[in-house]
Amino acid sequence: MDEKLKKVMDATYECMQACNNCFDACLNEEHLDMMRECIRLDRECADICQMVLSFSGREGSLRNDLVSLCGTICQACGKECEQHDHDHCQECAKACFTCADACRSFVNA
Amino acid sequence: MDEKLKKVMDATYECMQACNNCFDACLNEEHLDMMRECIRLDRECADICQMVLSFSGREGSLRNDLVSLCGTICQACGKECEQHDHDHCQECAKACFTCADACRSFVNA
Amino acid sequence: MDEKLKKVMDATYECMQACNNCFDACLNEEHLDMMRECIRLDRECADICQMVLSFSGREGSLRNDLVSLCGTICQACGKECEQHDHDHCQECAKACFTCADACRSFVNA
Amino acid sequence: MDEKLKKVMDATYECMQACNNCFDACLNEEHLDMMRECIRLDRECADICQMVLSFSGREGSLRNDLVSLCGTICQACGKECEQHDHDHCQECAKACFTCADACRSFVNA
Structure with missing residues (x-):
């Protein structure tokens, strides 16, 4: 398999897991009010991944x-x-940006 | 197509839409605290449908x-x-119970 | 719900069913050789729908x-x-073109 | 994450890829007649994974x-x-059995 495609697959796999983990953890957070958009995007991003x-x-x-769409939603x-500041959000952000990079590299190759 | 199977398909189609609509609407509710489990189940139920x-x-x-699994999660x-009491929750409950019935009728046929 | 969006949803529901039915029926056809691309596209189109x-x-x-992507693959x-000439292929073609139209109408609205 | 669950996830990721690869490759095989059930199961197994x-x-x-269902379809x-005898089929069989094992270990834990 193409190297850049393999990177996309591994990155989407990691990103999907991070988003699903963040989705669950957000729903258990004390201050839920500020997590609305995070919960919505976690689901959308996990589904596209x-x-x-x-x-x-x-x-x-x-x-x-x-x-290409995946890169957009990951970003x-x-x-x-x-x-x-939650750990699950910071970890999810990292996985999302890594995946967005992998998607851009593949599309622009 | 088998009549009972057609009922399952139409019911899962309606239920998926009701769950996705309820998911979005719950995330926009003022008192989010009590909607945690509803949001989680809306997503799970929509995905199985x-x-x-x-x-x-x-x-x-x-x-x-x-x-059979679909009937369980719809219930x-x-x-x-x-x-x-939200309209979207009441409508979703109705669609879920209709779908659970259709699933049971199919599995027990 | 927006009228054009409702048309997209109903059309993708019909198209997904037609594609899955055509996929199964193609795999049971006597002359399988000429159905290769049809089988592949049926799956891809059903998945996007x-x-x-x-x-x-x-x-x-x-x-x-x-x-927009859905309109492209349906076309x-x-x-x-x-x-x-198979009935399932002709029915699938009809559902695909109806769905492609609905998608274009929505995107261009 | 639970060790047995991590094994399920990694195995389903590998198995999904092997099944999708086998699906494509089967559709390009010269003697398509004998690949009908393989093509159908590759799709079903990939979707469940x-x-x-x-x-x-x-x-x-x-x-x-x-x-549990995943273990059944992988088997x-x-x-x-x-x-x-095709390489893609043999590789897919290997990934399927590994995944079936991981699923059984998780369910029986």
Whole structure:
């Protein structure tokens, strides 16, 4: 498999896990009010990562477009998460930015 | 297509929409604290309904098991939603119970 | 819900079912050789329709992009399916073109 | 994260990729006739693995049931794949059996 594609897959796998973990942890936080957008984006980002994971490993004309969308939502989710001090948010932001980078590298290759 | 299976598909389609709508609306509610479990179950139920929608229309050995799981999570999500007075929760509860019934009828047929 | 969005959802629901039905039926055809691309596209199109179904009913910044991708793959799948005389291929082509139209109307609105 | 759950996630990730790769490669094989069931099971198994990947990383009452179903379909897909001499089938069989083992270990823990 193409090296840049392998990086996308591994990064989306990590990012999906980080987003799902952050989603659960946010819902258990004491001050829930400020986590609304984080919860929403965690779900959206996890779902797109899951989709890319499924599509990346097979032929198809939409792979580039899906990876590009994935980069966009990872960037948005990372921007939201990095504003919160919780460990799960900081870890999620890191995974999101790594994934956004991998997606951009693949699309621009 | 089998009549009971068609009912499952239509019910999961309605239920998935109701759960996603309730998920969004819950995240916009003023008193978020009491909606934690509702948000979590809305997502889980929507995801399983989506899975059943995809699997119901094609051959496969897991259809019955997935429909059975779907009935279980719809029942749980409906029980949670019916406790909240918001219109979106009441509508979601109704869609969940209808779907749980359709799933049970199919599995027990 | 927005009228054009409701049309997208109903059309993707029908299209996903037609594609999954065509996928199964193609795999049971006697002359399998000429159905290769049809089988591959049926799966890809069903998966994107399923994704759009899940995303259309909730808030999110990617809805337009996903509906646009869905229109592209539905058009491609319809073009492939309409070349085959099997009833399931002709029905799938019809559902694909209807869905492609609904997606374009939504994106261009 | 629980060690046995981590094994399930890594195994489903590998298995999903192997199944999607086998699906594509089967559709390009010269003698397609004998690959019908392999193609169908590759898709079903990849879809369930994808579902488990998404559900394993978050709380929820269905995780055990989904992992159990995943073990069942991985076993079935592995049995089918191991009958074919193609490298992609043999590799897929191996990934399927590894994943079936991981699922059983988790469910029986």
